[in-house]
Amino acid sequence: MAGTTVSGIGSGIDTQAIVDSLVAAQKAPKQTQINTQTLKATTTLSSIGKIQSALDAFRGALSNMTDTNSFGGLSLQSSNEKVATVTMGSGAATGSFSLLVSKLAKASKVSTQVYADGAGSVVNKGTTATTLTMTQNGKAFDLSVPPGATLQQVRDSINSQFGPAGLSANVLTDATGSRLIITSTKMGEGSDITLSGNSGLDTGYKVVDEPVDAEYTLDGVEMKSKTNDITNAVSGLNIKLVGLSTKNANSGEYSPTILSLSTSSSTLKSGLKGFIDTYNALLKVVNAETKVTKNADGSMTAAALTGDASMRTLMTSIREELNAVSGNGTLKTLAAFGVTSSQDGGTLSLDDKKWDKVASTNAADLTSIFNGKDGLLARLQKVTEPFAKASTGTLAERSKTLSESLTKLKAEQDTLDTRMDALKKSLQDKYNNMDTLVTQLRQQQNSVLSTLNALNKSKDD
Template identity: 35%
Template sequence: MASPILPSLGLGSGINTSSIVDALVAAEKQPKQAQITRQLNSNTASISAIGTLTSALSAYQASLDKLKSSTSPAFLAFAATSSDTKFVTATASNTAVSGTYAIEVGSLATASKIASKPLGIGTAITAGQLTISQGSGASQVDYTVDIGSGATLQSVRDSINSTLQSKGITANIINDGTDSRLVLSSTTTGANSDLSTSGIPELIIDGTSKMTGSGGGYINALAADAAFTVDGMSMTSKSNTVDQAISGLSFNLVAAGSSTVTVGTNTDGLKTSVQSFVDAYNNLIKTINTLTKTTEDADGKLTKTAPLTGDASVRGLLSSLRNELVVPASGGNGQLKVLSQLGINTVQADGTLEFNSTTFTSALTDKKLGSEIQNLFNANDGLLSRMSNAIAPYTGSDGIFASRSKTLEATKKSLATQQANLDVRITNLTASLSKKYNAMDALVGKLKATASNITSMFDAMNAQKANS
């Protein structure tokens, strides 16, 4: 560190006082600076490692959630394909039976849509309670909407939507350029689900009568059941999603027309699902291995460690994950109990899983274990749920690694404070030593000047004596 006060050589003494100050300051600073730098590098590496591991755990949890999805279920033993998805789409469950089914859609299930009588744009709406009824007889359901004074069609529409939209009933306004009608729609399909209104004179609608030019009523047609046939047998359904007609098979009626639905063993789908789990698990393990690995020289001596080498929390996480891999499946009377029956084994030296497709195919074709795979993975206490529970203590805003991150960040701030304090102390020390050596240099300079003067005087006296 160059002195901010003295040049490289003392003007008075001729001694390099800057080098002396630099050496003294360096001797004072180096031990503490080395400690701070070492701790800061370790802290920074640990923060990065915890962040990487947290991201890997989040990715693993996302993969588990995808495999547990109820809307796009994985591990289905059977697959259903439709010859024409413009008319019918289908999904098979684990209770399905292989076969083909001819489905002809005659008409789709429809919902109720009604409109009020024509009203002038400036028509005042009577205050009170509007009753909206759906269905009739024992199945009728009534909803009420409060209509305040000074209401307009727009405010009535908004009141209905804010009150009943969650019930599947919505309102809008249609204007023909002269008059307006309040239009009510329902998402509930099937016969006897028609809407009607009462309670407000201007908005009374008989949902069983067709709308006319001057009166309200249903638009186009009453709500109706879907009509279709399965292998020639006539059936109806209140919904366009049918899950009771064929055991283990759910199909959606899309439009009038014919399609053949084929149900067969879902070999490819099951293999893809199992491979997805194996890949997700292996990606997490590989990340952990990278963050905990050690490097040895040719003699087996440790030369380098990763940021989380020997970390107790990581060891606990790995232990929890590995334990879940060997827990036998519970529930049911099936033969499939452990992952090894599907060709999934922990035989890799790095702890990752190996997936043997030959063993897996044999489990499906020879041992007929396909229908049991979903229970092994997706039961309430299946592998996916247990894995989620195993990593839960380590993730989240109050998890183990989140707490570690907070501690590391606090340490980082402490080290920054220590560095700032050291810099101030070194600056003050440099100034103090420079002042002292500057004073010394000035004193030496004066002494040298005095000595030079005395020498000159004696030389002059000697010269005068010699000349006399």
């Protein structure tokens, strides 16, 4: 037994090492299977999650391009942004409009009497709460003013309680004292604010500003608006009035502000580049999760989704739509506008020289390729929807299946661990019994040898 590590007290044999080796040998095949399946399911689930996120971002970008009319190709301009600014809404079309602004919409504004002690003036010196009622458009807003409340506290209460309804208050202070100024986000005639109640704040209040409608002329038509933000005067055009039109120093007549919407090739090019970037971002993630990597020793390592049929179907569907002939213009493909696909990876790029050549005469054709219910943006949304649905889509279903597999593998691991613990205990018990038996045998051996030695010694004597 020389050189053997011992753990058995009686036998001198390392029984624990034997037990560990037997358990490990019994556990190894199933443990290898669980580890392999768990690693594959985990990496695949991670890859599916990355694809899902990238696809959601791609579809979100498509929706944003549709909502913002990225391929409308329209450029907005206001000749005088000190009078009006413009933004695009849905349904915008080319055209120009002459605008004259004679009056801006204003909100009602009222002021309480002056309180000589400033913002800290106590406005309720009694022992019970009083009420300040602010009425606008027939709706009353009642504010409870507690005993000892100051002007500043009343201001804060109005803003916190009625700010969401459009009312606001400020304290205005000068050498004579402070007064409470109450106004509203609502503008236009008929939105007057009145004060009443028993708080005393309504006593002697003054009207600082009367609410008035905005008055303007658009292409010679006189118009009014309750607000300075005008969204329905011209289809697809949002106008914000910011100032009054001024007179021309030479003619003495008011100078109109020209609001124009015109087709812009630079706007269309920007939209096209944005689309290319959006597609390439999706493709980059898909390529990363499906590529085969060549190692330094010449061997190949597959990614989690290499050869995956779902990924092939997804990208084939998208590429077919990119290459399809569509639109009602002279140019009906992205390739005609200089969009090319790389041989290595399939990323898109724009040939600026080719774009510049066709944009001068056919830039508007790009609009019909992308827009409309049969346009590229809508078609890409349609073909990717079966993959992207949150709970029933292809990717969601695969994620669910993989998660269930991992749960099952975890249960199998727990069962294996329990079975191996039982086997280990059983083997330990058997080897301990063996060690005890060896100890007894050695004790008997020693007893017999002692007896024989004693007899031999007695015979020699």
